[in-house]
Amino acid sequence: MVVTLREITDRNREAVLALRVAPGQERFVSSVRGAIREAAEYPHAKPWYRAVYAGDEPVGFVMLSWNVEPQPPEIIGPWFLWKLLIDQRHQGRGYGFEVVRQIAELVRSEGATELLTSYVPENGGPAGFYERLGFAPTGELDPDGEVIMRLVLPPWRQSASPPSSE
Ligand SMILES: CC(C)(COP(=O)(O)OP(=O)(O)OC[C@H]1O[C@@H](n2cnc3c(N)ncnc32)[C@H](O)[C@@H]1OP(=O)(O)O)[C@@H](O)C(=O)NCCC(=O)NCCS
Numbered sequence: 046m047v048v049t050l051r052e053i054t055d056r057n058r059e060a061v062l063a064l065r066v067a068p069g070q071e072r073f074v075s076s077v078r079g080a081i082r083e084a085a086e087y088p089h090a091k092p093w094y095r096a097v098y099a100g101d102e103p104v105g106f107v108m109l110s111w112n113v114e115p116q117p118p119e120i121i122g123p124w125f126l127w128k129l130l131i132d133q134r135h136q137g138r139g140y141g142f143e144v145v146r147q148i149a150e151l152v153r154s155e156g157a158t159e160l161l162t163s164y165v166p167e168n169g170g171p172a173g174f175y176e177r178l179g180f181a182p183t184g185e186l187d188p189d190g191e192v193i194m195r196l197v198l199p200p201w202r203q204s205a206s207p208p209s210s211e
Pocket of ligand 1: 127129130138164172173
């Protein structure tokens with residue numbers, strides 16, 4: 046299944062707002078509606094968000110701080126994976142992994158050398174998910190006690206032009 050990141054518009058907003066994590070996972074991430082509200086409340090955190098699609102079906106939501114000036118401890122950056130959720134019916138199929146892979150490539154192409162995130166350190170949380178992706182704890186906690194993690198990104202190089210036929 047092809048995973049894409051799409052803008053939220055009047056055409057898909059209701060379907061994206063209807064996405065839900067499993068009961069018990071709400072303590073790890075806000076709802077899509079809550080995330081979009083936070084984005085409006087904290088414009089200085091440079092929110093950037095997209096719906097996650099598998100084929101033509103919305104399956105999740107992702108939000109970053111996009112090249113923000115870090116103002117610790119409140120604003121972590123410059124590139125901070127702020128929200129990630131995959132609807133409970135679609136979890137465990139590799140979509141979350143693919144979203145983070147695409148986000149890492151996207152920010153790398155913008156010059157990012159690391160992608161940061163944070164997670165609630167409780168059982169059933171996403172620590173293992175992020176570790177599998179290569180994130181490691183920075184040793185810092187955010188003001189809410191969330192563990193801050195970093196994924197180091199290799200430097201971006203324009204892909205070489207295709208070999209000429211001559
Ligand atoms: C965490 C989340 C985004 C993962 O998305 P997903 O599509 O279910 O994950 P994937 O199918 O891509 O899993 C990728 C790998 O991570 C592993 N994994 C997934 N969730 C995990 C978890 N909570 N703990 C440990 N490993 C996990 C999978 O087993 C898989 O490993 P494998 O390839 O070795 O089998 C999703 O479960 C979710 O939305 N959870 C609730 C909200 C949340 O915690 N968001 C993150 C904090 S903002």
